[in-house]
Structure formats: structure tokens, C-alpha cells
Amino acid sequence: MTRLLSVLLAAVAGPAIAATPVDVVIRGGTIYSGADAAPITGDVEIAGDRIVYVGPARRTAAARVIDARGQIVAPGFIDAHTHPDSYIRSPDRTARLNLPWLAQGVSTIVAGVDGGGTPDVADDARALAAAGIGTNVVPFVGFGAVRARVLGQDDRAPTPPELAREQALVAKGMCEGATGLSTGLFYAPQSFATTDEVVAVAREAGRRGGMYDTHQRDESNYTIGLLASTREAIEIGRRAGMPVHVAHLKALGVDLQGQAPQLIATIAAARAAGQDVTADQYPWLASGSSVDAALLPRWASDGGYAKLRARLADQPTLARIRAEMTENLRRRGGRESILLTSEGQPWTGRTLGQMATAWKLSPVDAAIRILRTPDAAGTGPAGVGIASFNMADRDVDLIMRQPWVVTSSDGSDGHPRQYATFPRKYQTYVRARKVISMRDFIHRSTGLTADLYRIADRGYLKAGKYADVVVFDPVAYAPRADYVHPRVPSAGVRALLVNGRVALADGKPTGVAVGRVLLRPKPANCPAT
Numbered sequence: 341m342t343r344l345l346s347v348l349l350a351a352v353a354g355p356a357i358a359a360t361p362v363d364v365v366i367r368g369g370t371i372y373s374g375a376d377a378a379p380i381t382g383d384v385e386i387a388g389d390r391i392v393y394v395g396p397a398r399r400t401a402a403a404r405v406i407d408a409r410g411q412i413v414a415p416g417f418i419d420a421h422t423h424p425d426s427y428i429r430s431p432d433r434t435a436r437l438n439l440p441w442l443a444q445g446v447s448t449i450v451a452g453v454d455g456g457g458t459p460d461v462a463d464d465a466r467a468l469a470a471a472g473i474g475t476n477v478v479p480f481v482g483f484g485a486v487r488a489r490v491l492g493q494d495d496r497a498p499t500p501p502e503l504a505r506e507q508a509l510v511a512k513g514m515c516e517g518a519t520g521l522s523t524g525l526f527y528a529p530q531s532f533a534t535t536d537e538v539v540a541v542a543r544e545a546g547r548r549g550g551m552y553d554t555h556q557r558d559e560s561n562y563t564i565g566l567l568a569s570t571r572e573a574i575e576i577g578r579r580a581g582m583p584v585h586v587a588h589l590k591a592l593g594v595d596l597q598g599q600a601p602q603l604i605a606t607i608a609a610a611r612a613a614g615q616d617v618t619a620d621q622y623p624w625l626a627s628g629s630s631v632d633a634a635l636l637p638r639w640a641s642d643g644g645y646a647k648l649r650a651r652l653a654d655q656p657t658l659a660r661i662r663a664e665m666t667e668n669l670r671r672r673g674g675r676e677s678i679l680l681t682s683e684g685q686p687w688t689g690r691t692l693g694q695m696a697t698a699w700k701l702s703p704v705d706a707a708i709r710i711l712r713t714p715d716a717a718g719t720g721p722a723g724v725g726i727a728s729f730n731m732a733d734r735d736v737d738l739i740m741r742q743p744w745v746v747t748s749s750d751g752s753d754g755h756p757r758q759y760a761t762f763p764r765k766y767q768t769y770v771r772a773r774k775v776i777s778m779r780d781f782i783h784r785s786t787g788l789t790a791d792l793y794r795i796a797d798r799g800y801l802k803a804g805k806y807a808d809v810v811v812f813d814p815v816a817y818a819p820r821a822d823y824v825h826p827r828v829p830s831a832g833v834r835a836l837l838v839n840g841r842v843a844l845a846d847g848k849p850t851g852v853a854v855g856r857v858l859l860r861p862k863p864a865n866c867p868a869t
């Protein structure tokens with residue numbers, strides 16, 4: 341055999357041992373269960389959408405046998421923070437298979453994060469199920485979507501009836517199966533909300549068993565500062581009575597590098613005091629953002645894009661914007677630390693510094709030129725995606741080792757983390773630099789993540805659990821995408837099963853779209869129907 345793994349369609353000889361007819365056997369692999377435990381060598385047997393046996397090899401007959409000798413067998417990875425809309429909501433069925441994640445061995449993604457999730461969770465779940473998607477999805481209701489629906493893009497507090505409407509929308513999302521409330525307080529218009537407003541709204545999720553998942557207000561020193569921002573997230577969880585999960589934990593920007601110890605101490609203190617506080621992290625030194633989010637002062641966006649353009653056309657206002665953008669660019673590490681990544685633009689794949697030189701402008705004026713260029717609909721700037729190189733290895737390593745940190749991609753269009761996060765973490769942080777072990781990498785990408793998000797019956801290889809299983813080659817499993825070529829599928833996944841069906845074989849999608857929207861059971865304090 342030229343391949344280590346072959347997929348046999350014929351039945352295998354030998355007596356059937358299992359009572360239930362077995363559909364798939366993954367035979368002879370090194371099995372990591374998803375718990376923080378040593379691996380075993382043996383078989384995983386699947387009937388329908390469930391695992392029926394995990395243990396020492398035995399000769400069970402099955403319709404399909406996957407030879408996993410020399411391979412790693414683990415629960416399908418769970419990605420704790422994703423932006424998958426251009427795939428799972430694509431009109432193209434092939435795109436909806438969600439190949440960027442399948443090819444990394446990811447079977448479940450957490451979505452609706454950063455405040456983006458619709459409160460219409462049930463309708464959305466029905467639409468996704470009807471369309472057919474390749475991975476499971478854990479939905480959040482998003483504060484941004486809720487606030488925009490009630491208050492638009494305005495920088496003001498809600499009136500009491502408006503606050504009640506925000507609360508009702510969050511309650512609706514929770515009653516329809518959301519896992520919790522997500523926020524993105526860094527982003528306008530969510531940034532316009534006070535802590536008290538967020539607490540009042542989050543409480544509706546807290547009293548229905550939800551968790552608070554936040555892209556916090558400040559990951560750097562833009563406004564209140566990283567540590568005050570993390571304390572705010574902890575306060576919101578405490579006052580709203582819910583677990584806090586800080587998304588993509590990091591110390592961002594030249595002024596914050598080296599501050600991971602203080603950041604970790606802030607969270608550790610809350611945990612020591614009995615609060616449930618956790619985080620996820622992506623294994624990259626560049627964040628993905630946009631020219632406006634990274635460089636523009638928030639007040640410049642108040643009221644939407646037409647108002648921003650008017651401000652950019654007004655000389656005194658432009659001078660103020662320029663001054664603040666100059667400081668934000670310094671914070672981010674300067675002109676060469678911003679890589680422009682939106683596809684199909686004259687500036688794609690070039691740094692802000694390179695475009696400034698090409699246009700004979702200052703880097704800030706080059707950024708303003710990009711912001712002034714409207715998209716096709718005219719409702720926002722075109723091509724503002726960036727990779728912002730702003731993190732330090734020592735911070736990333738230290739955060740990665742904390743026992744309450746799980747793997748996420750924050751996968752979004754234009755950044756290679758969408759296609760390459762899990763294999764990059766494995767190749768760079770497990771194999772090359774040995775920051776964490778294989779067992780730890782798998783635990784933090786499966787069982788621990790399922791525990792934090794309370795994802796029922798997934799994240800572990802155990803009889804009775806859903807059959808989300810990845811088989812990968814410990815040498816060939818590797819990233820292929822990079823910052824300039826962000827859309828290259830990762831290599832080395834020999835098989836990925838989602839709900840008992842083989843969704844990817846030898847790196848290629850099989851075409852089955854059997855992902856499910858994982859709705860939580862309706863909380864008791866919800867309307868009957």
C-alpha cells in the first residue's frame with residue numbers, strides 16, 4: 341500500500357462482536373480521547389451518528405474501515421471563535437461544506453461571536469439546516485446585532501423602552517437555543533455601550549444559563565487599557581451571573597507587549613475568587629482587523645459611513661482624525677506592521693508603508709485614502725482588511741499554557757488563521773517549539789472546549805458521544821496558507837467524520853453536508869412555544 345491509510349468500502353471478514361451493527365471502524369490508531377490523558381492504541385467504532393466503542397483493537401466487521409495505523413485519532417476539533425459567514429452562508433453548496441475548517445480537522449465551530457450573532461436563532465438554524473453545512477455550529481446571540489437593531493449606529497444610551505427591547509431580543513435568542521451572549525465592545529456601535537448597559541442586557545442571557553463571550557473593549561491601550569478592559573469583562577460576568585469567556589486573549593501593540601503576566605494574573609485572581617473565567621487564543625502574531633477598526637478613532641464612525649466621509653472632507657475634523665490615527669498606527673507597530681489583505685484591491689498583499697510610498701503620501705493619509713474608497717454598495721469603505729503584526733512570542737507562549745485557554749482561529753476572510761490555525765498550532769507550538777504537548781493541544785482543541793461551552797456529547801471519544809472524529813498524519817498535518825495566500829487548505833487530515841459521516845477523506849471533502857446547528861435545550865424561564 342502506498343498510503344498509510346486506505347478506506348475500504350468492502351465488508352471486512354471476521355465475526356461481528358458488537359451488538360449494534362457498526363458502520364465505520366477506525367482501526368489501529370493512536371487515540372487521544374479529548375481528555376487530558378495519555379493516548380491508547382486501538383479502534384473507534386461508529387454506528388449511525390454515535391461512537392459505540394473506543395478501546396483495544398478488536399476485529400469488528402463494518403461497512404467502512406479506516407486504517408489509522410501510524411495516525412493520530414482524536415475528537416473532531418472544536419474552534420472556539422470563528423467568522424465563517426462567507427462559507428456557511430454562501431449560495432454555493434460547495435462553499436457551505438466549510439472546507440477551510442474541514443481541512444484542519446475541525447468538526448464544530450462557535451459562531452455569532454464579537455457581538456455579531458442574530459437574535460433570530462431558530463430561524464437562522466432552520467435556514468442553515470435547510471441549506472446544508474459541512475460543520476456543526478454553536479450559535480451565540482450578539483450584542484452588536486441587538487443594539488444595531490434597536491439603536492442603529494448611534495453613540496448614545498438607550499432609553500428605558502429601548503433597553504427593554506434589547507433585553508427582549510437577547511431573551512429571544514437564548515430561548516431559541518443560543519449558547520450565550522457575545523459582545524464586541526471594541527467595535528462601534530457596541531463600543532458606545534456603558535458597562536451598565538451591557539450588564540443589563542447580559543443578565544437576560546445569564547438568567548437563562550448563557551455564557552458571556554467577549555471581544556473585549558480594549559486589547560491594547562486605545563481607550564480604557566487592556567487590564568481595565570479585562571476587569572470590565574469579569575465585572576460584567578459577575579454582575580450578570582454568568583461565566584465569562586474572553587475571546588482571542590492577547591496583549592496587543594508595542595506598548596502592551598510583555599504584559600501577559602499581569603493579564604493572566606487578573607484572570608487568575610477572579611478564578612481564585614470562585615468566578616468562572618476562561619479564554620481562547622489563536623496561535624498567530626498578527627491579528628486580523630480592518631483599517632477603520634485598527635486606526636480610526638471611534639467617534640469618527642458615529643452615525644455610519646456617510647458621516648465618516650463628511651468628517652474626512654472637513655479640514656479641521658480631518659486634522660483631529662489624522663492626529664489620532666498617527667498615534668494608533670504607532671501603537672500598532674508602525675507602517676510596516678499593517679499588511680493590507682482584502683482581496684481584489686490594488687493594495688492587496690502590500691503593507692501600508694509600501695502603499696504610502698507608492699502613493700507619495702504619509703502612511704496615515706494612505707489609510708485615509710483607503711477609507712475614502714467606498715465599496716460597491718457605497719455603504720462602507722472597500723478593501724479595509726488587514727493583518728496587524730502586534731504580538732510578542734513570549735506573551736503568546738505564556739497565554740497558551742494557561743489551563744483555562746482553548747484553541748480558536750478567529751478565522752475570517754483574508755487572514756490565514758481561517759485555513760491554518762490548528763495545524764499551525766500543532767506544527768509550531770507542539771512539534772517545533774514544544775510550548776505545549778500533543779495531548780495538551782488536543783485537549784484544548786476538543787474536550788476542554790466542549791466543557792467550557794457546555795457542548796453536549798461532543799469533544800470526547802467515548803461510547804455514546806457523537807461521532808465527530810479526526811484522523812491525521814502526525815508528520816503531514818501542516819498549514820499551507822500564509823498572510824499573502826490566506827486561502828490554501830491545510831494538509832494532513834486523512835479523515836474527518838462529522839456526525840458519523842466521512843466529511844473529508846485524504847484532504848478532500850466528500851460532499852456530505854451533515855453539520856448541525858447545536859441548539860441548547862430551551863431554558864425553563866422561556867415562553868412555552
Ligand SMILES: [Zn+2]
Pocket residue numbers: 454524555587588750
Ligand atoms: Zn474578535
